[in-house]
Amino acid sequence: MSASETIGWRHIHDEVFRRISEREWKPGDQIPKETELAEEFDCARATVSRALRQLADDGFLDRRRKGGTRVALNPARKATLDIPITRLEVETRGAEYSYRLLECRVAPLPTITARRMRLPENTDALHVRTLHLADYEPFMYEDRWINKDLFPDDLFLDFSDVNANEWLIQNAHYTSGDIAFMAENASELEADFLDVNAGAAIFVIQRTTWNGDTSVTSVKLSYGLGFQIETRI
Amino acid sequence: MSASETIGWRHIHDEVFRRISEREWKPGDQIPKETELAEEFDCARATVSRALRQLADDGFLDRRRKGGTRVALNPARKATLDIPITRLEVETRGAEYSYRLLECRVAPLPTITARRMRLPENTDALHVRTLHLADYEPFMYEDRWINKDLFPDDLFLDFSDVNANEWLIQNAHYTSGDIAFMAENASELEADFLDVNAGAAIFVIQRTTWNGDTSVTSVKLSYGLGFQIETRI
DNA sequence: TAGTGGTCTAGACCACCCT
DNA sequence: GGGTGGTCTAGACCACTAC
Numbered sequence A, B: 001m002s003a004s005e006t007i008g009w010r011h012i013h014d015e016v017f018r019r020i021s022e023r024e025w026k027p028g029d030q031i032p033k034e035t036e037l038a039e040e041f042d043c044a045r046a047t048v049s050r051a052l053r054q055l056a057d058d059g060f061l062d063r064r065r066k067g068g069t070r071v072a073l074n075p076a077r078k079a080t081l082d083i084p085i086t087r088l089e090v091e092t093r094g095a096e097y098s099y100r101l102l103e104c105r106v107a108p109l110p111t112i113t114a115r116r117m118r119l120p121e122n123t124d125a126l127h128v129r130t131l132h133l134a135d136y137e138p139f140m141y142e143d144r145w146i147n148k149d150l151f152p153d154d155l156f157l158d159f160s161d162v163n164a165n166e167w168l169i170q171n172a173h174y175t176s177g178d179i180a181f182m183a184e185n186a187s188e189l190e191a192d193f194l195d196v197n198a199g200a201a202i203f204v205i206q207r208t209t210w211n212g213d214t215s216v217t218s219v220k221l222s223y224g225l226g227f228q229i230e231t232r233i
Numbered sequence C: 001t002a003g004t005g006g007t008c009t010a011g012a013c014c015a016c017c018c019t
Numbered sequence D: 001g002g003g004t005g006g007t008c009t010a011g012a013c014c015a016c017t018a019c
Helices: A009-021 A034-041 A045-057 A086-092 A111-116 A156-161 A164-171 A188-194 B009-021 B034-040 B045-057 B086-092 B111-116 B156-161 B164-171 B188-194
Strands: A061-064 A068-071 A078-082 A097-108 A124-134 A137-147 A176-185 A201-211 A214-223 A228-232 B061-064 B068-071 B078-082 B097-108 B124-134 B137-147 B176-185 B201-211 B214-223 B228-232
Touching: A009 A034, A009 A045, A034 A045, A045 A061, A078 A228, A086 A097, A086 A124, A086 A137, A111 A214, A137 A188, A176 B176, A188 A214, A201 B201, B009 B045, B034 B045, B045 B061, B078 B228, B086 B097, B086 B124, B086 B137, B111 B214, B137 B188, B188 B214
Parallel strands: none
Antiparallel strands: A061 A068, A078 B078, A097 A124, A124 A137, A137 A214, A176 A201, A176 B201, A176 B228, A201 A214, A201 B176, A228 B176, B061 B068, B097 B124, B124 B137, B137 B214, B176 B201, B201 B214
16 A cells, blocks of 8 residues: 555564654553564564664663663663775765875873873883875874884884874774763964964864773874764654 | 684674775675575574674675675775763763753745755744753753644643753654754854853754654754763774 | 563575675 | 565564563
């Protein structure tokens, strides 16, 4: 009858989502148990489970053994966003990507960075500063510290030939990381590199990555004017 | 033997994740098919599928019928973050939450907002401006427009007694939304309300929500100094 | 302690899409 | 066309936790 009808677990997912959206089931309400829904939709319990798990993963339901399934109090409170990969970010905007290596040398970690990486103060690390360009205009300024234990001593001398970012993607895998987004007034250094006025509001991403308990790298990305991160929820 | 050993689909998930992390399987590599892994781990194919689906959802694997499963080229490129609920955000910091309603009246939508909400220009909407406070210090300035079709005409007169945000959570459910994060220099108005210098870098969240094809609300949240969003990847 | 969701199985069929 | 992942089933047992 209906021209387009979803089938399978997605059908149950969509129907439950509809009941939540249209407030047939309100935040905090307990919804029917899996076996009851399986009976209503005439399918196996596992199929209902698949649908409800998806909704729970997306933050629309709260599920508890014995406690049953309830509509979440704060619906759609989670957003997934892609962590920008600079090259792709630039190319997506239809611009040509390039970069300029500003510095690449071993130096003692600043106190605050050492703390972020949980390394002793004054530990030597590889300091890499890069300016990323879109169509040869400044796009993002990157200030990165890399744990020196990650590579042989004689390797980093050749860093001028590779983008540290790309090298890391190739070689410095990580299992987890902290990431923070914030706004800052451009320092004179940043303003100079990004070609904005000193004090301009710039979007900053601060990220530290880990391989198990070993810190891999800590990086601060300062984006030029107009940069924003978008996503859907 | 080993003191703590993960069991079930998580065991497979963790083992595959380890092989990806430690580069036994490199980005772009095709990994064994489900039936082979099921044999290796001595379990049903559905269990393997559960583990691999999780890894695919998290962005570590790319899966295609017939094409098989491959290690994603950009591992861990997704971050999930909680959309801040102002009251909770403030209370989490151990501060007392309060707010001040600055304005609440019907007015024509600004052009840019109308475009965001896909409504005709000059459409009337409810304009609500609120200052959110943490321990009676400015925390965030909220500039919100609400689709007037959502509530009876005689309701909004009483808005001074309720937080528009809370009212929306209670009454204006939505099915999807756009959200963007950016940095801006504080306008004089924002600087005044947030008690910062004009031009200070402030973190801004711009969000528009939808209920099906109907726009619900479009809001700009301007956060005070030092605000940042943190998450783990 | 009993009820609910979480997980697993062994098998089956289907949908997609690479070759 | 054929191989791979996607989904479903009917049943079973387990783990957590509200009561």
